[in-house]
Amino acid sequence: MKDIEFTVMLYGKDQFKYSVTRNNIELPAKFIKYHKTNFQKYFKIKESDFKGKEILETGCGQGKHAVVLSLMGANVTAVDLSIDNVQRGEKLKKFYNLSNLSFIQHDLMKPLDCKNKFDLISSHNWIQHTENPSTVLKNLVSNFKKKGGGRLYISTYHANTFRFFITQIARIMLKSEYYELMYNLVKFHFPTGFKEFKNPEDIYFENIFDDFFVPYCHTTTYDIVINDAKKLGLVPITEIPDLKQLYSLDNIFLRIGLEKKEYKDSTKGRFKFTKPVDEFAANLPSFINESIKLSKKTIKHLNKLDNAYINCSFCLGLYRIRAQTCMMDNPKEKHQILQQYLEMTLSNSTKSISAYYDIQQNYMNREESNSFYE
Numbered sequence: 001m002k003d004i005e006f007t008v009m010l011y012g013k014d015q016f017k018y019s020v021t022r023n024n025i026e027l028p029a030k031f032i033k034y035h036k037t038n039f040q041k042y043f044k045i046k047e048s049d050f051k052g053k054e055i056l057e058t059g060c061g062q063g064k065h066a067v068v069l070s071l072m073g074a075n076v077t078a079v080d081l082s083i084d085n086v087q088r089g090e091k092l093k094k095f096y097n098l099s100n101l102s103f104i105q106h107d108l109m110k111p112l113d114c115k116n117k118f119d120l121i122s123s124h125n126w127i128q129h130t131e132n133p134s135t136v137l138k139n140l141v142s143n144f145k146k147k148g149g150g151r152l153y154i155s156t157y158h159a160n161t162f163r164f165f166i167t168q169i170a171r172i173m174l175k176s177e178y179y180e181l182m183y184n185l186v187k188f189h190f191p192t193g194f195k196e197f198k199n200p201e202d203i204y205f206e207n208i209f210d211d212f213f214v215p216y217c218h219t220t221t222y223d224i225v226i227n228d229a230k231k232l233g234l235v236p237i238t239e240i241p242d243l244k245q246l247y248s249l250d251n252i253f254l255r256i257g258l259e260k261k262e263y264k265d266s267t268k269g270r271f272k273f274t275k276p277v278d279e280f281a282a283n284l285p286s287f288i289n290e291s292i293k294l295s296k297k298t299i300k301h302l303n304k305l306d307n308a309y310i311n312c313s314f315c316l317g318l319y320r321i322r323a324q325t326c327m328m329d330n331p332k333e334k335h336q337i338l339q340q341y342l343e344m345t346l347s348n349s350t351k352s353i354s355a356y357y358d359i360q361q362n363y364m365n366r367e368e369s370n371s372f373y374e
């Protein structure tokens with residue numbers, strides 16, 4: 001399966017399969033309030049000024065953020081790669097009876113030839129999953145109105161947190177053809193689901209596939225995004241956080257508002273948001289260097305075994321460590337737990353590997369339960 005087809009399958013068919021297709025599709029009031037505030041913060045305009053603005057909402061998924069922008073009175077064009085998501089968006093539009101919202105199916109790795117031009121462009125949590133986020137940014141910026149002053153909001157994955165440390169290990173171990181096996185094995189590794197981790201925003205079933213299987217997962221930093229924005233004639237209009245000791249966090253989103261100041265030829269300049277940040281290459285404290293050393297050894301060891309069940313099991317063990325430590329703020333403790341797990345794996349006595357035989361048995365004898373994670 002080509003990368004783009006895998007992305008369509010993951011985000012169109014699987015990730016959002018239950019959300020908007022349920023009877024009650026109304027967005028929670030908390031969600032609407034949160035995103036209204038978030039859009040005001042990063043576009044740096046007040047709620048009443050959204051009225052009549054032409055907005056392009058990109059990688060729109062099921063259309064939830066597009067609906068919030070429309071409810072604020074903007075004229076919204078929402079774009080997504082997946083036709084299933086466009087159809088989900090149409091359902092939401094109908095539910096909210098919105099005439100100021102339209103959906104387009106389009107691959108934004110290619111220029112969008114849209115007769116509308118836009119005052120504001122929103123990109124919420126998706127460009128990291130494209131083959132080349134800087135190409136997408138170039139394509140988005142070409143859709144601003146000519147007169148200048150257009151604003152771009154980007155939310156994406158920040159590198160150098162614990163989430164992407166374990167994700168990097170998992171992404172080296174997993175192949176796209178393990179996807180179905182993993183989908184089924186999750187039920188054995190997390191038989192009661194994910195509620196016990198009490199962090200439903202960050203730790204949930206789909207997140208495993210979002211991080212471990214999506215063909216591209218380009219984490220980045222503020223420096224990289226600002227560099228690329230500058231090459232496109234954009235400058236930051238929101239505060240850049242002073243991020244220290246990122247590795248003590250489980251996860252943080254990079255969020256920024258940018259304004260178009262001048263025309264720049266986008267074929268020129270060296271763009272950097274083109275590959276993920278290497279989590280093993282950063283200048284890190286020694287306890288993380290120890291995790292890097294052990295991770296590399298473990299990857300080599302498991303690669304030699306070349307067994308899909310073992311690799312999937314091992315990676316689900318990594319996800320469990322993240323889930324269980326996501327509320328801890330002592331990075332040393334997190335990494336100690338990870339290191340124990342890696343050492344056990346290297347000595348072939350890890351729970352994930354010893355459990356593998358049972359899991360394989362269970363998997364073979366399993367009863368299909370489609371409603372388990374709905």
Ligand SMILES: C[S@@+](CC[C@H](N)C(=O)[O-])C[C@H]1O[C@@H](n2cnc3c(N)ncnc32)[C@H](O)[C@@H]1O
Pocket residue numbers: 007008011012058059060061062064079080081082085106107108109124125126129130
């Ligand atoms: C993680 S989801 C985020 C959806 C939505 N923005 C949200 O935050 O709920 C990623 C979305 O990006 C879309 N997408 C991925 N690659 C794309 C591309 N090249 N062009 C347009 N949309 C794309 C996917 O179909 C999916 O709906």
